[in-house]
Amino acid sequence: MMLLAELARAEGLFDWLAAVAVTLARGSPQRLFALVSAVGIVVTVLLSNDATAVVLTPAVYAATRAAGAPPLPYLFICAFIANAASFMLPISNPANLVVFGGHMPPLLAWLSRFGLASLVSIGVTYLVLRLTQHRALAATQIVRDIARPPLRRGGQMAAGGIVLVGVCLLLCSAFDVKLGWPTFICGSVTAAAIIALNWQSPWPILRNMSWEVLPLVAGLFVLVEGLDRTGVIRILNDLLRDAVATSVHGATWGVGIVVAIVCNLVNNLPAGLVAGSVVAADHVPAQVSSAVLIGVDLGPNLSVAGSLATILWLVALRRERQEVTMLKFLRLGLLAMPPALILSIASMILSSP
Template identity: 35%
Template sequence: MPDLLALLLAAVLLAATLAAAAADSPRLPPAAVAVPGALLLVLLGAVSWQDTADTVREVAPTVAFLVVVLLLAELADREGLFTWSAALTARQAGSSATRLLTRVTVLAAVVTAVLSLDATVVLLTPVVVATALRMRVPVRPHGYAVGHLANSASLLLPVSNLTNLLAVAATGLSFVHFAGLMVLPQLATVALEYLVLRWLFRRDLRGVVDVPVHEVPGTPVLALVVVGATVLGFGVASLVGVAPVWPAAAGVLVLGVRQLATRRTTLREQLVAANLPFGLFVVGLAVLVLVLQLHGLETLLHAVLPDGSGLLALLAVAGISALLANLVNNLPATLALVPVAAAGGVPTVLAMLIGVNLGPNLTYAGSLANLLWRRVLGEHAPGTARFSAVGLATVPLTVIAATTALWAALLV
């Protein structure tokens, strides 16, 4: 198939896949577009069966881990972890909406880092919104904090974001080494998000909370122990060359068996929580992006991304990555950028991650997490222009600060 025709067809199929993801309709899941689209391109000769099989093998461990972590987060939620943590956060805030924002920011950053941004968006967001309504404080600042931190607090660990999982293999870094390099960017980003959101919504945060929270449900000890042990297991597993899916699977086994035994959940409900169709969507998306790469995109990105590990080069990589994430969504952007960034070494890959993780706070189209967040918020969701206006106040600052922090960490 001619390069131009293959490029155009893959681009159309990618756009259709992302449109299906944005619509989030059970009648047409994105996997129902991505997988047949990928097969069509293979049958038409736009990509070989061998290249397709190699790509599927490369992303399969990442997809398996994603499925297991989604299930772990759902099981932890059924144990009451998110309800308890939100109630504890609200009680600590007392009668101050500003203190509530502070604690919601910290909570969202921790949940995102440990259980991934999907857990923050799908499980934590509704609890935070319900808490704000219960306390009779404005939802906007706290809703934005959760939404923004779902993207921007996902720098710390390889497991925090699917984009990290897709890129970490290209760095050759262990779990601990990755976290060590990204801790400064993470701290700088979270601090700036909090300060900017606090300033933007200063009017909403004035006054005293009408209905402070005094009661907190019982501590979900088992969920806390399992999640903590799982995160510790990620670090240990990376040191001995074991895939992170196994510590996560152990956590799922403990909580899943307990809940099945007590009839708090069923196997069917656990399969639904694992979201297998989303895993198929990622596989199909990887093949679509592969076709784009083979027929011109990779050459273009090699020409655009600068070489070197100096501050200006890293800022350029992060900026270009953020722009691409908002143009085509950060998941396909990551799939396209990883092979090119890997040629520049660890600094380039990590700068690319800063761009694709923080950049999506600029537009709803920037990440699937944004689209899920908007759906979860419902009537409280901001309009497109309002969302981008707030993003314009945070994204440039956080991208620059995080990249500068990364550059400093690399010098140590």
């Protein structure tokens, strides 16, 4: 998925999508806000929240500047929607794979557990962003049209490859097939086709990929193994078992909220890996493990340190000389994350069999 996202960026797919959103907005900042949100949701669901943070953010910045709009309200979408929509599908967030590991629910079971909660998460987050950015949107006028970059053949193939991978992964999830090899094969075939079409070297594409994520995740697995051998995982598992024995409902709420907060202290990847190991060490109710995932995915909307996607988003902003301080993000996060988390967990509980 990292390879597909980088190919789509290099071939101008995201620049084209952002320009199309400006054209469809027809001079309305509010409509542009909704369209950028829609693009962010689609990119997150099909490519992951990291793709939205890394490759959509620069495209949105360029498009809003060309339209004469203040970029920041639209750039906030790329951070908050990326996390809010990241548990719609198993592939929408690398943390989903970290939490469930080899026990990933099949697609229909996943949608049954997280479908409604994900829609609520997206809706509440969008509403909070829309209300908090209302004044900035109302005070500006944007041009009705901007020069739309042509979507080259490579960009069309990248879009087709994304759709192909999405369909393939949905089918694999539906039939409980592990997602690793199908993703690798589809991404590699698409990349090879685009590179062959353009008669270009693959090294520029490979060089621009976020390879630092791989040793980071590998190091986290080593960390969790160390915690397991020192007995920390067992202690946490005993605490969770006692909480579940006392009240499944209370454990669900407690675990979801605690995990969401911890993610902002240590980042959601290590928090998710530890929480996933604790959940996997004992058979816990589906509600509890679902609350863990919601906390891991949605909790990082509180602070910039919460997830890798948000950190990458901040790096992308600074590259464009846009400054968002930790305090400014926290103020918005305090408005956006808690209601989305509470209502998402409540929706998950209500939709559970």
